[in-house]
Amino acid sequence: MRSVRRVTATMVRTPTGALALAGVALLVGLAIFAPLLWGDQADRLDVTAAGQGPSAEHWLGTDELGRDILLRTLVATRLALLLDLAAVGSAAVIGIALGVAIGFGARWLRSAATTAIDTCLSFGDVLLAIVVLAVVGVGTRGTVIAVALSFVATFARMAMTMTRGVLVQEYVAAARVVGVPRRRLATRYLLPNVAEGLTVFLCTSLGSGLLAISALSFLGLGVQPPQYDWGQMLTEGTRQFYTNPAAALAPAAMIGFAGLTLSLLGDALARAANPLVWTASRSARRGRRARRAHALETAA
Numbered sequence: 001m002r003s004v005r006r007v008t009a010t011m012v013r014t015p016t017g018a019l020a021l022a023g024v025a026l027l028v029g030l031a032i033f034a035p036l037l038w039g040d041q042a043d044r045l046d047v048t049a050a051g052q053g054p055s056a057e058h059w060l061g062t063d064e065l066g067r068d069i070l071l072r073t074l075v076a077t078r079l080a081l082l083l084d085l086a087a088v089g090s091a092a093v094i095g096i097a098l099g100v101a102i103g104f105g106a107r108w109l110r111s112a113a114t115t116a117i118d119t120c121l122s123f124g125d126v127l128l129a130i131v132v133l134a135v136v137g138v139g140t141r142g143t144v145i146a147v148a149l150s151f152v153a154t155f156a157r158m159a160m161t162m163t164r165g166v167l168v169q170e171y172v173a174a175a176r177v178v179g180v181p182r183r184r185l186a187t188r189y190l191l192p193n194v195a196e197g198l199t200v201f202l203c204t205s206l207g208s209g210l211l212a213i214s215a216l217s218f219l220g221l222g223v224q225p226p227q228y229d230w231g232q233m234l235t236e237g238t239r240q241f242y243t244n245p246a247a248a249l250a251p252a253a254m255i256g257f258a259g260l261t262l263s264l265l266g267d268a269l270a271r272a273a274n275p276l277v278w279t280a281s282r283s284a285r286r287g288r289r290a291r292r293a294h295a296l297e298t299a300a
Helices: 002-012 015-043 069-104 107-123 125-136 140-167 170-177 182-218 230-238 246-273 275-299
Strands: none
Touching: 002 015, 002 246, 015 069, 015 246, 069 107, 069 140, 069 182, 069 230, 069 246, 107 125, 107 140, 125 140, 125 182, 140 170, 140 182, 170 182, 182 230, 182 246, 230 246
């Protein structure tokens, strides 16, 4: 608990961390309260107002069925974040378990697993997810499964690399020599040393996962009506882009904002978890500024 408070306090003191925490708070607030406040209004059909531009009644206009675009964009936050958390969280659990098991395995197992992981990573997240969707079927459930499986290799590679980095340490080698069982090695030596790094990587991957889910919905392979997320709204908005650009720009802006916020959160966590690196880089910047100031004074 003390470590969590320390990391949070460190994040708040940095501009990146403060922006990331504010953005996450805004996204979580929208996910909780937007469907409760505006869910019914966002689904209300009004064919007499279909395809209208921004107005006092509808700030970003309406879609092809007369539904308010701004309210639907805000309400879609909940489904987008839930799908992202479910997909990336599942990938993290499976990938980390596989990576740790491979890291403890024999050399031939690590070699074969590395080849398989590199093959999966060569396809790319979205392309591999499309292949999985062709098997499991489109829709919300298929999207979660597809994105989760496409991210498993990334987490497995990270967990395997970090596991091997810990196992080659002298104190771990000594523990193995005296007969400490693998389960004890994993819980006593491995997890405390890799938890921070994997947490940072998880937060960074949430941004990539959100982009992958939105891309699948944009292609018509993800969320299906009557459900909607930002990717599906972006597809619908492109059909009326020349009459009402806000129909496409609003969900696109939310995708960019959420993805950037989650990526900043991972970056801020990395800096907070490694204060020595952040302090060293900050000291280096101060040194460069001092040298430039001295050079200007000398020239003057």
